[in-house]
Amino acid sequence: FPQTFDKILIANRGEIACRVIKTCKKMGIKTVAVHSDVDSSAVHVKMADEAVCVGPAPTNKSYLNMDAIMNAIKQTGAQAVHPGYGFLSENKQFAKRLDAEEAVKIAGEIGYPVMIKASAGGGGKGMRIAWNDEETREGFRFSSQEAASSFGDDRLLIEKFIDNPRHIEIQVLADKHGNALWLNERECSIQRRNQKVVEEAPSTFLDPDTRRAMGEQAVSLAKAVKYSSAGTVEFLVDSKKNFYFLEMNTRLQVEHPITECITGLDLVQQMIRIAMGYKLQHKQSDIPINGWAIESRVYAEDPYKSFGLPSIGRLSQYQEPLDLRNVRVDSGIEEGSDISIYYDPMISKLVTYGKTREEALKKMEEALDNYVIRGVTHNIPLLREIIVHPRFVSGDISTKFLPEVYPDGFKGHMLTAGERRELLATAAALYVAVEIDGEKVEVSGEWNLASALLPLTINGKHRTLQVYKHAYFKLRVLSKLAASLSKHMPEKVPEDTSSILRSPMPGSVVAVSVKPGDNVAEGQEICVIEAMKMQNSMTAAKAAKVKSVHCKAGDTVGEGDLLVELE
16 A cells, blocks of 8 residues: 655755645645754745754754754654755665664554564575664664675565564465465474574474464465465464464475475475476375474584674585485585685585484484584584483473573583593593593594594493594693693783674675774674675774774675774
């Protein structure tokens, strides 16, 4: 439906302001004039229904003063702005700020918190949660920029944000003859930055009645819009199993393999058949739930930084665990492939299947332990911890799982006393047979130290170790002399991170907001770094004066590169 305006602000003066005011009067629209202090008696001011002074005579302090004009919009409740010509009429920054204020207005009507998201988006890109007006303005800026960069479309939508739900989706298939099926659900609640990390099918949470109700509504939606192909209807589900429509993705989802595992259907084949005009081969009663499937998204990311900031490099060694039964790896890379800053950091989708959930999870543990990736930092340590965490194993999850389980960020696996002894024994055995505190440790295995994987048995337990430079647990085997001298080695003094800003990841500089000599407040944005289509605002750790700036918009930076120094 067309939008109607009750009140328009004219951000100009002189004859063009008068011209716009006359037209608005004919259309029955109230007008707001802005003026400098010397224009307080100007004709356009007299003609308008309301007038607001926006500053002194110099244009940069009045008619070009965006802050003052934005305040006038808020003060008068104007629903639209006509810029005339000249002044701010072709200023993109002013236009974007007006878009942002519209977002604030919509968010206020919906009620906080809200989700700002790219209308053409997916994969967590172009999405921000806002709890107040200021976060809406900031979220609008970053979401629109990410949306334009990722999808070539900066349009956004705003919807109510439901706190702490489960994210459960229904796979549908619909042909061009009015037939549609739902292929059960996928549990996708384990997320970081609104992007899924671990998925499973089916969900531990749904009972048959809720599953059927969600499936039937998903099919009804597909039929209502005459959809034909594979598609996914996403829902948010609360603790009482009330479910709320989120969106429909009219495409193949990343996590489609787990649906294929439990139904036996090839979704890509089904999409092609439907596109060719064939009818669906199955009825709803034909769709089974056979067993359980888990998918882990393996990313070139550092999980110790915000649950995963991008990592780049060349895969110097790459070995998928395909020798294991009931393991599937969907990937598009090989040993020697480059992971760049320009695209999504996904390395592969690791999928395991079992007759039961327990069996599928055990197989996932084994597959992750046997997955060899060298040359880039990856998120396997985080994936490994998620799938064995008691909350995940019991099915007690929500979209807040990661921040709740790791409130201070992911720190890696915490060794138990027994695991510590096993690791020490293994490290020592690789060097020489030893005793620890008089305790003999039985270690056996046919080891090839040129191999990336070391299968071994410790006290009857089967283990798989990987030995490489960037290990999860750093061990050194020292001679007695080296150990006695190590205490004399000076310790490296930690860097004062409050006075410097380094890039946490490789990427490109989108914007720099400060210059030497500027005073910045704690938390103030210093610059914006983009990597793999995600933008990250870098902020000051303390209130200080800017000493030096070492980057500019358009620069490519590496992880750890110095960006800005503070006094």
